[in-house]
Amino acid sequence: MRGMHKAFPGVKALDDVSLEVWPGEVVALVGENGAGKSTLIKILSGCHRADAGEIILDGRRLERFSPQQAQAMGISVIYQEFNLAPPLSVAENVFVGRQPRTPAGTIAFGRMRAATQAILDELRLPLDARRLVQTLSVAEQQMVEIAKAISFRARIIVMDEPTAALTERETATLFELVRRLKRQGVAVIYISHRLQEVFAVADRVVVLRDGRNAGSLPIAAATVEKVVRLMVGRELKEMYRKPAVPAGEPVLEVRGLSRAASRVRDVSLSVRAGEIVGLAGLVGAGRTEIARALFGVDRADAGTVRVAGREVTIRSPRDAIRAGLGFVPENRKEQGLFLMMAVRENVTAAGLDALSRWDFVRFAAERRLVGALIDQLRIRTPSQEQEVQYLSGGNQQKVVLARWLALRPRVLVLDEPTRGIDVGAKAEIYALMGELVRQGVGILMISSELPEILGMSDRVLVVRAGALAGELAREQASQEAIIRLATGGQ
Amino acid sequence: MTLPDAQPRQEGQAPAQPPQTAARAQPLSALSKQVLVVWLLASAALPLAILLPEPQLPASRLAGALLGAAACAAVGVAYARRLRPAWHLMQACMLAAIFLGAYWGNRWLFVGQSLLMIYLYFSLYTPEVRREFDIHAAPREVGVLLVLLGMCALLAIMRPRFLEGGNLLDLARQFSMVGIMAVGMTMVIILGGIDLSVGSVVALAGCLATLAMRHWDCSILSAVAIALATGALVGLFNGTLISRFRMAPFVITLGTMSMARSLAIVVTGAEQVTVKGCAAQPGLHAIAWEDTLGVPNAVWLMALCVLLGHVFLGYTRTGRHVYYVGANEEAARLSGLNVTALKWGVYTVCGVLAGLAGIVQASRVATGQPSAGMGDELRVIAAVIIGGASFTGGVGTVLGSLLGAAIMGVLRQGLILLGVEANWQQFVEGGVIIGAVALDMLRRRR
Numbered sequence: 001m002r003g004m005h006k007a008f009p010g011v012k013a014l015d016d017v018s019l020e021v022w023p024g025e026v027v028a029l030v031g032e033n034g035a036g037k038s039t040l041i042k043i044l045s046g047c048h049r050a051d052a053g054e055i056i057l058d059g060r061r062l063e064r065f066s067p068q069q070a071q072a073m074g075i076s077v078i079y080q081e082f083n084l085a086p087p088l089s090v091a092e093n094v095f096v097g098r099q100p101r102t103p104a105g106t107i108a109f110g111r112m113r114a115a116t117q118a119i120l121d122e123l124r125l126p127l128d129a130r131r132l133v134q135t136l137s138v139a140e141q142q143m144v145e146i147a148k149a150i151s152f153r154a155r156i157i158v159m160d161e162p163t164a165a166l167t168e169r170e171t172a173t174l175f176e177l178v179r180r181l182k183r184q185g186v187a188v189i190y191i192s193h194r195l196q197e198v199f200a201v202a203d204r205v206v207v208l209r210d211g212r213n214a215g216s217l218p219i220a221a222a223t224v225e226k227v228v229r230l231m232v233g234r235e236l237k238e239m240y241r242k243p244a245v246p247a248g249e250p251v252l253e254v255r256g257l258s259r260a261a262s263r264v265r266d267v268s269l270s271v272r273a274g275e276i277v278g279l280a281g282l283v284g285a286g287r288t289e290i291a292r293a294l295f296g297v298d299r300a301d302a303g304t305v306r307v308a309g310r311e312v313t314i315r316s317p318r319d320a321i322r323a324g325l326g327f328v329p330e331n332r333k334e335q336g337l338f339l340m341m342a343v344r345e346n347v348t349a350a351g352l353d354a355l356s357r358w359d360f361v362r363f364a365a366e367r368r369l370v371g372a373l374i375d376q377l378r379i380r381t382p383s384q385e386q387e388v389q390y391l392s393g394g395n396q397q398k399v400v401l402a403r404w405l406a407l408r409p410r411v412l413v414l415d416e417p418t419r420g421i422d423v424g425a426k427a428e429i430y431a432l433m434g435e436l437v438r439q440g441v442g443i444l445m446i447s448s449e450l451p452e453i454l455g456m457s458d459r460v461l462v463v464r465a466g467a468l469a470g471e472l473a474r475e476q477a478s479q480e481a482i483i484r485l486a487t488g489g490q
Numbered sequence: 491m492t493l494p495d496a497q498p499r500q501e502g503q504a505p506a507q508p509p510q511t512a513a514r515a516q517p518l519s520a521l522s523k524q525v526l527v528v529w530l531l532a533s534a535a536l537p538l539a540i541l542l543p544e545p546q547l548p549a550s551r552l553a554g555a556l557l558g559a560a561a562c563a564a565v566g567v568a569y570a571r572r573l574r575p576a577w578h579l580m581q582a583c584m585l586a587a588i589f590l591g592a593y594w595g596n597r598w599l600f601v602g603q604s605l606l607m608i609y610l611y612f613s614l615y616t617p618e619v620r621r622e623f624d625i626h627a628a629p630r631e632v633g634v635l636l637v638l639l640g641m642c643a644l645l646a647i648m649r650p651r652f653l654e655g656g657n658l659l660d661l662a663r664q665f666s667m668v669g670i671m672a673v674g675m676t677m678v679i680i681l682g683g684i685d686l687s688v689g690s691v692v693a694l695a696g697c698l699a700t701l702a703m704r705h706w707d708c709s710i711l712s713a714v715a716i717a718l719a720t721g722a723l724v725g726l727f728n729g730t731l732i733s734r735f736r737m738a739p740f741v742i743t744l745g746t747m748s749m750a751r752s753l754a755i756v757v758t759g760a761e762q763v764t765v766k767g768c769a770a771q772p773g774l775h776a777i778a779w780e781d782t783l784g785v786p787n788a789v790w791l792m793a794l795c796v797l798l799g800h801v802f803l804g805y806t807r808t809g810r811h812v813y814y815v816g817a818n819e820e821a822a823r824l825s826g827l828n829v830t831a832l833k834w835g836v837y838t839v840c841g842v843l844a845g846l847a848g849i850v851q852a853s854r855v856a857t858g859q860p861s862a863g864m865g866d867e868l869r870v871i872a873a874v875i876i877g878g879a880s881f882t883g884g885v886g887t888v889l890g891s892l893l894g895a896a897i898m899g900v901l902r903q904g905l906i907l908l909g910v911e912a913n914w915q916q917f918v919e920g921g922v923i924i925g926a927v928a929l930d931m932l933r934r935r936r
Contacts, residue, residue, distance in 0.1 A: 297824060321826040335824055338817035340884055349814050350825035356807040403825065 028202035036211040045077040046070035076149030077158040086134035091116035139170035158189040248273035251442040252411040257303030262289035263466035271442035278457030286466035295327040326404030330415040336400040339389040351406040373402040394425020533561030573623040595653040597646040604639040634893040665899030666792040672891040673799035674840030682816040682883025683739035688844040690750035692863030695720040695848030700763040700858030710773025725841020733833035754860040763858035778853035799888040817884030872923040
């Protein structure tokens, strides 16, 4: 791919980006969110068309092509969301849309199964072609996607964040598979936020920044620091800048919070002013459920909540907000944002009460407030009126945060505040959290990233099976100690 | 039904860059020069069209002369490179000319100005021109307005009768019912729902009101109150099931559509309810058939509903909450919005407006008919979708829906004027609905 250009409304997504891949090479494509990785891949796979630039495959210049044509030419993309039909078998999924036929015109199930099994065996995948996809684990489904790509005789396989939902062992299996593909002469473009993985599997690292090529390093010459520097275009100093704030009075006290329907059992915790309390635990341990019960999204069966010493009844998010709580949900696109509405409207979604008189919105005051928050949080947007769907992940997250900051809450509950956002935006969000605790806000932070928990928290609470398994002070907290509590191991 | 590069919801945005200082030095682009040529044509067309031999009052000549002068002034202002104020002045002149053309039945004026305006927006409203003129993207409704103007211009050319003898007011009277219901439907669709029961509510409300007039000989005000209450009850029923029990709006309102229609037939015994000789009969007659200040009362009613709806959705906190819930219900709930109450209220308002439309309908046919409003739900939904709302929720405006209702009205009358057989009308209307939804899909794909 040479000199790719692509512009979207209000954003220049790609600006003269080139990418070269050789057979049998694993190229890692890294960059912050919004750097243009997805756009580049979508052009390669035929989903988008470039405004300028050319794609050359085996010396042949490709003109407009559809995703189907791309697949036929040997370019397969495995997206984070799989394109599989769960109720069908592995074989049917691999040959979807081009099932072999019997002379009578019906599907030749036997031949299809045999062909699929041959591919699976060739890749040494421990899968039975007859199994239904809905019975497979995420890792196994991914293998089906790869088998599907191979069945097209793919010569370039693009994997978009393939390990996002995999366990460590599954990741190792995937890497093994990638290496086997490589030996067969297949080129792999590997997109990931996790740099360790990149170093484990890639031959070369290509870094994109702000829609341009920021650099390309052979893996032997690359170090984490070098790659990060290329990604953000500046030296990253200490990521976690948690200011030492003397903790004040408790702003949030929870006693015996329970909710049978979401398996939350007798949770008691407190957060003091100027304190960041980390809520750690395995995925599915019930951390989000605790936050939701606390915030009134799901109504708790039992328990008392005191905010700044005053007991409050929380039966809906409305009550929680009135009491001085704020909640940044884990899935910002589905639970946090109004994607097709303007940045301004997104920021004031929870705070219009204070911005209206006789139910009439005071637009001037609204614009002033939003403008101030955009400056304060350094939200990068062409204007307040930009639809929030066109912002990058980090800026979208800042918009959700701005919504709560506008309300000046006493307690902020952050559920995975930096999920899926790039390094630079992460650092900015950590800095903002530091600023908030300095102002006396109490923060309860749920996170699956242990470095984040360890770096930012004053205290760590570990959740196991819907209940608190233990508490660790900042000095005691370590990855091992947290994992021991989270898994119940000794 | 959107402009090539229309970005919705841009109104009231502060100008991005300081105007003219830099632009003054550079020569204008070819496109911007074309805009100025269109202006010249537009301002020249004004006095010319007014002098053409069609029936007019002396006062109209004066108004025309003033308008022509204002347009020339706009050109002058533009010549002095004050492009933004010139643009706004010119838009106002062209719209006023189109309006006066329709009002006087001067089709040269109407057609000429409409075509110029369509040309201006569809061909010349490019990002380049917008930058040089320092103007914003047009709101989505402008696209709908231009389509409406185009249809009217076409009809005015082919059938001069279209503009004559107050036909346009008659047209407005005809679509006022759909227009009134479209206000409520806009809110429902923005909320991400749908209300199929409005057509049946028209029948039920009209029948109950006329029955009350005949049997209790009640006043027109009580009859209106009964119609509105009927609509409110059906709306409350819909809203309660949809918001409290989280049932699918499509299914619930399909059910109430059937129930309300059946009730209307039961209470009337499947016969027309005549109100001849009742005390309230003149009052009922006045709603659709009498004018205030030269405009039919039904049109005033529609205008009032549209104005209230527009202010509510565009300028109030609760109105904005409707958009939030439609755009993302879960996020709205997490932001502390009372989603249940909002849904409840919106479906109720939609029902009340359908009840009001029921009275207008009863007034138009001077009877209560159990078969009234049949198929109106589709016409109303089509109007709202044509007007720029989307079934996915979160998008839409009352003004757009009003224009959509007008398009449906013009289409209906246009087919009659053009001599299309009446039986084909529903076919064309159905096609327009499909076309509007297809446009909505295209719009979202971009």
